[in-house]
Amino acid sequence: MTGLELAILDCANCGARFMACPQCVCTVRIDPQTGFPPDVRVIDGKAVHNPKPDPEAVQRSEKRPVCDDCVRKRNAIRQKGGKAAAHMEGPWETWEERHDRTHREGGRA
Numbered sequence: 001m002t003g004l005e006l007a008i009l010d011c012a013n014c015g016a017r018f019m020a021c022p023q024c025v026c027t028v029r030i031d032p033q034t035g036f037p038p039d040v041r042v043i044d045g046k047a048v049h050n051p052k053p054d055p056e057a058v059q060r061s062e063k064r065p066v067c068d069d070c071v072r073k074r075n076a077i078r079q080k081g082g083k084a085a086a087h088m089e090g091p092w093e094t095w096e097e098r099h100d101r102t103h104r105e106g107g108r109a
C-alpha cells in the first residue's frame with residue numbers, strides 16, 4: 001500500500017458520489033454562478049461551446065472533480081467525432097490511469 005487516501009467526491013457532471021485520489025482526479029472548471037464551465041453557454045437548454053469565455057467567469061470558476069464514468073463517456077463521444085465532440089480537445093484520463101502513473105514513478109525502489 002502506498003498510504004494514499006481516497007476522498008469521497010461529488011462528480012461535477014453527473015452528481016454521482018465516487019471515491020478517487022484527490023490529487024489525480026480529473027477536474028473541470030465550473031462557474032458557481034451558472035453551474036457550467038466558463039467556456040460553455042446555455043442556449044435554449046443546450047450547452048454550447050463559448051469560444052470567448054467571460055474573464056470574470058473564468059476567474060470565479062472552481063476546479064471540480066469528474067468521475068471516471070463521465071470521463072469514459074466523454075472520451076467515447078469524442079472518438080465518434082461529430083458536432084457533439086467539436087469542442088473537445090484531447091482524451092481525458094480517468095483518475096486511476098493518472099494515479100497509476102504519477103504515484104508509481106519513483107515510488108517503488
Ligand SMILES: [Zn+2]
Binds near residue numbers: 014015066068
Ligand atoms: Zn460523473
Ligand SMILES: [Zn+2]
Binds near residue numbers: 024
Ligand atoms: Zn493519486
